[in-house]
Every structure is written in C-alpha cells, then in structure tokens.
Amino acid sequence: MEKIKKLRSFFKNLNIDGYIVPKNDEFFGEYIPKNKDNLKYISNFSGSYGFALILKTSNYLFVDGRYTQQAKIQSGKLFNIETIPKSLPNNVLKYKKLKIGFDPKLHTEKSLSYFFQKTSCKLTSINYNLIDKIWKKREVKKPRKFFILKNANAGQHFQEKINQLSNLLLKDKINMQFVSASENIAWLLNIRGEDSEYTPIPNSYLILNEKKNVTLFCDLKKIDSKINKHLKNIKILDIKYIQLFLHNIKKKKIQLDINSCSILFKNIIRKNNKIIETQDPVYLLKSIKNKIELKNTFKSHIFDGAALTKFIFWVKDNFKRKKITEITAQEKLLKFRKLNKNFKFPSFPTISGTGPNGAIIHYKANKKSNRTLTKGDLYLVDSGGQYNFGTTDVTRTISLDNKNKKIKNIFTRVLKGHIAVANFKIKKNTCGSDIDYVARKSLKQINLDYAHGTGHGVGYFLNVHEGPHGISKGNKIKFKAGMIVSNEPGYYENGKFGIRIENLVAVEKANNFLKFENLTMAPIDKSLIDKKMLNKEEINWLNNYHSVVFKNLKKFMNNKELVHLKRNCSNI
Numbered sequence: 001m002e003k004i005k006k007l008r009s010f011f012k013n014l015n016i017d018g019y020i021v022p023k024n025d026e027f028f029g030e031y032i033p034k035n036k037d038n039l040k041y042i043s044n045f046s047g048s049y050g051f052a053l054i055l056k057t058s059n060y061l062f063v064d065g066r067y068t069q070q071a072k073i074q075s076g077k078l079f080n081i082e083t084i085p086k087s088l089p090n091n092v093l094k095y096k097k098l099k100i101g102f103d104p105k106l107h108t109e110k111s112l113s114y115f116f117q118k119t120s121c122k123l124t125s126i127n128y129n130l131i132d133k134i135w136k137k138r139e140v141k142k143p144r145k146f147f148i149l150k151n152a153n154a155g156q157h158f159q160e161k162i163n164q165l166s167n168l169l170l171k172d173k174i175n176m177q178f179v180s181a182s183e184n185i186a187w188l189l190n191i192r193g194e195d196s197e198y199t200p201i202p203n204s205y206l207i208l209n210e211k212k213n214v215t216l217f218c219d220l221k222k223i224d225s226k227i228n229k230h231l232k233n234i235k236i237l238d239i240k241y242i243q244l245f246l247h248n249i250k251k252k253k254i255q256l257d258i259n260s261c262s263i264l265f266k267n268i269i270r271k272n273n274k275i276i277e278t279q280d281p282v283y284l285l286k287s288i289k290n291k292i293e294l295k296n297t298f299k300s301h302i303f304d305g306a307a308l309t310k311f312i313f314w315v316k317d318n319f320k321r322k323k324i325t326e327i328t329a330q331e332k333l334l335k336f337r338k339l340n341k342n343f344k345f346p347s348f349p350t351i352s353g354t355g356p357n358g359a360i361i362h363y364k365a366n367k368k369s370n371r372t373l374t375k376g377d378l379y380l381v382d383s384g385g386q387y388n389f390g391t392t393d394v395t396r397t398i399s400l401d402n403k404n405k406k407i408k409n410i411f412t413r414v415l416k417g418h419i420a421v422a423n424f425k426i427k428k429n430t431c432g433s434d435i436d437y438v439a440r441k442s443l444k445q446i447n448l449d450y451a452h453g454t455g456h457g458v459g460y461f462l463n464v465h466e467g468p469h470g471i472s473k474g475n476k477i478k479f480k481a482g483m484i485v486s487n488e489p490g491y492y493e494n495g496k497f498g499i500r501i502e503n504l505v506a507v508e509k510a511n512n513f514l515k516f517e518n519l520t521m522a523p524i525d526k527s528l529i530d531k532k533m534l535n536k537e538e539i540n541w542l543n544n545y546h547s548v549v550f551k552n553l554k555k556f557m558n559n560k561e562l563v564h565l566k567r568n569c570s571n572i
Contacts, residue, residue: 001078001473002041004262006134007054010325016096016124018055020112023048027106028260030465031198031348037138038106038131039547043075047362048348051115052079053089053100060092062115065451069494073360073369075161090118097121103129104264109277112263125263142196143221145200148230149461151190153389157291158190158234163284166212168281175252178269179206181260183463184282185216189231192461193222198348200386205242217242226376226487255280283468286459293460294506297484298519299343300390301504305307305521305549306556307336307343308378308383312398312523319373319400326352327364329373329381337385345386347391354379354400358498361415361452361490367563375401378497378528384464393464393486394520395502399527410491411499413442417489418501419538420459421454421471426507426514432475432485439471448491455486458504481514483507521549522569531572543571 007019021043025036030048039045043052043061047070050063061079063071071081082092098121102112106129118122151157159481169177179185182201186192193202204218214234223236237245246265250272255267257280269275277438289297289418311333318324324332328488337343352375353363358380363369373379377400384393397411417439424435432455437456453472456465469477471485477483483506489498522548550569557565 003134004054004059004078007042007130010130010133011101011473014088014124015099016101016126018053018100018121019130020100020107021052021061022052022106022111023050024106026262027195027201027203028180028262029182029196029199029201029203030463031196033141033195033197035141036107038058038135041131042370043079045071045075046364050084052094052508054441055098060089062087062089068451069360070362070364072296072462072565088118089115091122093119093122099124099128101126104267105129105262107263108259108261109222109263110258132136143219145224146191146193146218146222146227148226149186149190151194151294153296153461153564154190155290156190158188161188161190161210162208162214164285165208165282166210169208169210169255172255172276173178173253174253174255174276175210176249177208178246178254178256178261178265179280179282180257180262180265181280181282183466184257184280184286185460186462187286188282189214189234190218191230193525197385200344200461203461205239207245215245217245236568242440243268246453247254247271249478253477273432274537279468283466284477286462287457287466287469288480289460289484289506290482294413294482294484295458296389297391297506300317300385300387301392301519302521302552303340303387304337304343304385304392306553307340307385308333308394308396308522309549309553309565310557310561311381312338312396313561315373315398315400316381316564319379320375324373325370326354326357327367327370330365331342333381333383342388343384343501344388347386347393348442351380351382351395353381355497356495358397359492359496360498361492373400376403378402378407380498380500382500382502389461391461391464392520393458393491393502394522395488395500396522397499397501397525397528399525404505406499407499408528409446409533410443410448411525412530413448413522414489414491414499414501414535415445415529415532415542416442416538417454417502418487419523419541421487421489422505422516423541424516425510426479426516428513429478430514431478432469432471433473435471436473438476439487443489443491450490450492452490454489458484458486460484479507479514481507481509484519485516487516492568516550518545521552523549523565526568526572530571534572538571546570 034329047067051059089280121144172466192200195203255276355377382395419437455471488502492498546569
C-alpha cells in the first residue's frame, strides 16, 4: 500500500485524479526485463498482459481471462480485478469526469482509445514516468550484445527482406516505414538479442525510406564488429537520437505500426508529416516461414519433444516414491532441455501446476503456492524452449493415477476438440475464427468452455506468441502456407483441476486446400482417454500421431524410457 500512497502523492501537483500503469515497456515486447516491470512493482501481478488504474481512493487491475484467477491471488487485496473485455474502464468509472495521467512512451493511441473512449475522463500526457519517481532501487543490467542469425538458419538474406518491405511501400506510395516492434527488426535484419528473458529480442527502432536506406537506432554498447560487418550498408545510430531524427523528418508519407508505435513517437512524426497508421506489414511477412525455417523448426521440436517425453516418464516413475513439487518438476524439465546443446533458454515462464493450481490458466509456481504432485491429481505442464533454430510451445496434462470418470470425460472432449482442429481442411479464405468453434464443440455439448483462444502464432527463434494470425473467436487473418500456430483447447475447473492439450502445427499445401501438419512430438496421456467417446477418424489420428512420435523420439531414449515410449505410443 505504501507504493500506491507514494504514487498518489504526485496527483495534486499534476492536477490528475488517477494514473495508468501498463505492463509493457517502451518497446512493447511480450516479456519485459524485471527492472522495467512497472505493473508488477505497483500491483504484484506477474502475468504478461494487463494494466492498472490507480485512482485517489480505489485501484483497478484489468487483465484478460487467462489471468483473472492469478490476478485475484496476487493483487486482489489492494486491487479490484476486472476481466477484459467483459469489463473496461467505462464500466467501473461510469460517468465520472476524471483527469487520468499516462506516460506517452508506454501507450499507443489504439490501446488508450479502446480502453477509455467510452468514459467521460480526460487523458493527460505526463512527460515522465511516475513509477520512476518512486522505484529508486531498480536493478541496472549490463548491456548484452546483439548477435547474427546466419543465413543457413534464416533461409533468406536480410537484404531480400528489406526489398520485400520496400516493394510494399512503393506499391502504396509510402516514403518511409517506422518499425517500432523489435521482433520485426530482428526478423528483418537477421539479428537477435538478449533484451528479454524469454525471447531473443534486440531492443531497437528502425526507419526504412523509399531509397531502401535503413537507419537502426539502438544502444551502441550492444553492437560489436561482427554486427557492424553484417549490417555494413546500414546506418546505426545511438537510440538517444531517435526523437531528434524523427523531429527532422518533414513532408513525408510515413507508415506506423498501430500496435507498437507509442503516442510520443506518433505525435512527433505527425507534426510535420502525413502518417499512415496500420499494422506493420513485417508481421505478416515473418509469419510465413520459408523452407529452411520450417525444416529447422521441425528439428527443434524433435529435440524438445525428447526432453519433454523423458520428463513425463520421470514424473510417472517417481511421484509416488519421492516428493516432487511444482517447482522441482519444472527445474527437472529445464535440466532435460539443457542436455541439448542447441537449447538457449525457455520461450516463456513454465506453467507447472498440479491439482487446483492447474486451473489457473497462466499459473506460475512460487514458494507460497508450490504444491506437491499427489496421487489422484492432474498435473498440467505448459512449457517451451528457444533453440538456435526454432521456438517451441507444448502443453501436456499428466494423470497422477487419476481415476475420476468426470475428468476422463472432459479430457476426452478436449482431445476431440484438439483433433478436430488438427484435421481441419483450410480453404482459401479460412481464418482463425472459422476454426475456433470446432475446438469447443464437444465441450459445449455439456455446457463447458474455456476463457482463452484456441491458438496463437509462433515465431522462428523469436516470440512464442506471434501475430497476426491465430485461432480465436475474433481473428480474421487468413491462413497461408508456412504459418505456424498452436492448437490448445482446454478446460479449467476453479479450485479443482486444469486440462490442456497443446501442439504446434504448420500450415501446409494439400491438393486444393491447406492442412495442419503437427510439429510437436510428445505422447498424449492415454490413461485419461475414454476410447468409447472417440470415433474411428479420431482414433486413427491418435494412433498415427503416436506412431510418428515413436519414430522420431526412439533414438533419444535409454532402455527404460524406450519401454515407456513403446507403451505410451501403442495403438489405443
């Protein structure tokens, strides 16, 4: 409460009634450094999405359905927890005419408009961050060098990518593209960085003009001779000059990314230029993986599948005879992954939840919540890795000798939804919203559902959550060959258990349509399946899937693990 009091102490002098604290930093990446996590500092909420609204006498934390339960546990004592989109600021503020302060570096016009347009509030830009004024002991991290993604792994020279983008700008008669999303710069220049704990992001900004001249803005301490040689035709400037550079651009038609260009930069650019605000075309370009990227991604999934499968067998063998907690389990899984020399680090915080903790969709085990894996429970583990040539994300729900018929019924319905997505024939104009309903169909037959999308796009040694495509009720992006997306229906019973089955799939051409090709290699727990509920097509899919898993993983298993693998991959 002391932090909130200190924050409120600025309100009077600034003549404001409240202040917005977003999750993101100035680069709008999914996972931000701990020393820039203003939202966690003020609210204790550790999820990857949300924002706080601090008022004079009340506090609100807005999160989406993935994080509602987590937010209540972490922040419920000091904050009213609101679930987006069911509840927005206009629902809690009603007709109050308040002045709300915000940092223009940390917000886009799109987000503020969406959340506050229906309120009677006046949003007031403050040219410094209030959290900076109270968070005095931030950890100062030493800059870590950017590094090159070699052409052999990228599958395309970065100059070809710049040409692709330039051609799109030329077609639309646009003079410049301001690339404000670091993940897009990483893809465009075939570089990576270590500015995120889970994503190899090189925090930076980039401007491409009509003459194909590229200017990169970053911390020069992160640039070495190798990068300079790699980017020999690109002008590299210190990031402190970005505002001055933008101020000096005049009478140009400049395209901005609606999702990552801050209000600060947008206001500077539009002062002397015509702006086109849309989604950065790089998102779509990088979503379509080339042959090398797909080949390498498949290879990384075999490595990752071997580690996860060894872990599953270890859990099954040991949970009855020795104490395994959620934390020790996720540590063991990390050790299995680290055995592969191509593994870099996890692609997101591992979700290791047993029993009721499995019902918290984006649960993160800590000392207070840490449960022991116990006979009769379900154990849900959602994890992934960043490899030198691929990004993985997989969820398995593991039975700890659970015999509950209700759970078996629900698990089988989740599996039926998973198979329905896996077998979906993608037509020319099929988008995510066309597929989402088939994943939920079997659950909805007994009035059950889940509060998250069915699938998200995945990057190539980049963001584990990557747009613009996905499988959800509102996604209208058409699927194209080369895209990678997750397939992860689930069900969560608050305070009791959680179920999710997640594979990554690649979109491939198949005669006159497109289809999903499985990338993930790990057995699905057959002990939780009610075979009577599956039709012939579903049984064939499961048997074929396990046959492929066995073929690809058998060489990585020791004798004991191989016995497990044969049993777990046998026909149902």
